[in-house]
Amino acid sequence: MVRSTFWSMVATIDPRRSGDTRYFRRLVGTDVDQALAFFGGDYDFRTPSVRRTRTQPHWDFAGVGDDRMSLRSSRFLVDLRSDSRVDDQFLVAWMRSGSSTITYGGESHDLEAGVPVVLPFCDTYELHHRDIALNLVHLDAGFLRSVVGEDDFAFEPLRRPSAEGMRAWQSVVRAHSATWLDVDHELTATAQRDIAEAFATAAIAAFPQRSRWRSTVTGSGPEHERLRRALEYVHEHAREPIGTPEIAAAAGLSPRGLQQSLRRHLDQTPGDLLRGVRLDGARADLVRGDRDDTSVADVARAWGFGHLGRFSATYRSRFGELPSESLRAR
Template sequence: MVDTVRERPRSSQAVRFEFSGNQPEDAVRDLSGVYSGDAWVARPTDGPFEYRYTALGDTDVTVRRAQLHGSLHGVVPAGGEYVVVWVGAGSGEVERHGGRCPLPIGRPVLLPPDDEYAFWSADHDHRIVHLDREFVQRIAASRTGDVGPLRFDDRREVDQETARRWEGVLVALARSLRVGGPESSAWHTAKELAVEVFLEAFPPRPGDLPAVLGQPRNARLRAAVQYIHDHAAEPVTVTELSAVSGLSVRSVQESFRRVFDVSPLTYLRHVRLDRVRAELLELDPQVGAVGDVAKRWGFAHLGRFSASYAERFGEYPKQTLRR
């Protein structure tokens, strides 16, 4: 194993490390350590167990390769860097909102950036790019002028053209490291390109909080609203909103009434309906299922969901799906 970090100008540091071995327990120790993972399990499949994991770049962007002859399962905590995986071979699945989703071969996939997730993988060869959140924020702000928090939809499926662009990013990153290393101008250009294509592949949803929350008097309410937006697919209670905002339960309810003229849970329902609509507009009507989308966003009773949807948008969800 090699693990070195060298000083770089402008607060970036070079990153280079490598793990390899042939024992499942060593793989769990090394690989779960990289991701601060929990309950990881590695096992042989058909033949000798082997693993190799390499990383090269800097603290803004690292290019990684994960190779495994065997199976691996574990849980990764929320937060950390943005991680984009390109599956070259083998199988992989990620659990999102209670459902296991296969990782497609030859297309970039954003791993859940803001939620804990479980994964399953076997006999894989993955190209992985880690993007520092502050670096992504800085590049995004320089392009759009928006300095607000960025939120990404990790369920977005990347089209073929964008997938080709991301494959080009992988080539450019590897070439710049091979030729000049992480101190070179070529690397600086390549990693900025990586962020630009990342933002195209997974467009952020900046500014989806109402502008009225920018007023100083609504600072605590903003924390509650932000929590709703970040956890819309999960059960959310007024008690939780009280805890994250520092307001009493009664004050939370009064603040939502004062600013939005609805209760906190009605506001949550509206956010969920908006998320359902956005997803339905992107789905292929031949393969999309309204019920699956609705359940993913917390609607257990499909009849009541359909009525609420029609009241909010003036059409039924199946009509949206057929657009």
């Protein structure tokens, strides 16, 4: 007979001494039901299915966090399938070992060891973990959106960061994780916020942003899936010389079908769609840019705007300020 074990520890730092409001939590066990109850509480597991991969299952969790951010590591040495959903936090996850497939929007994504991705937010996805070990950064959605300055900001889920984004993310992880996780030493309230903001800023720089209008495409029918493919193609290729024929082909639609679908669901033409994505991309580059190294003309050309005057006028109409003002605001 295999006996199950469970061990738990929760600790908090006395905030009266330094303003340090971090908590530390560590749990270890072999009981699958206890693991599902714990992980399911944070990740809203729905109808989970578990198959043992060894005689004695094992799971563990460790996390340090506050109301803005938590750094977590976990292992669950079983074969787990479940639907999952998180509505109040952005989750950056990277796998240490095992295997994991996330199915979302009709597509399956295999996580790669050591490669961080943002999990779907405010939407249900299907996960299949096998003997998985994960690192996660949880960022409170309200906090991160306050850093961005946009109430409806969201990431494009399950997209690899660029090489530059990966370096920025790894730099922050290396610089601040040890300090955050060291609960034996107090952090001032200012230091806590600074570290959380560093992680939030790195995530914003590293991972693709979901345009505001994209999140309005809801539904699971064939037309919705083709429209999502069109949007994903535009996001991935917006810097390239693409137009309606290329977008329609990527979505599996005729040019006329693409126009009708966009008009029906987004009240846009393919040209409106492409222009909006390019403007959003240009704005992101300007807001993040260094005035000494970035010029409005270079950013405009990089995003396919050949006429600087028309770009500035369109930009101002969309964002309420000139491109040069966005660059100076940094």
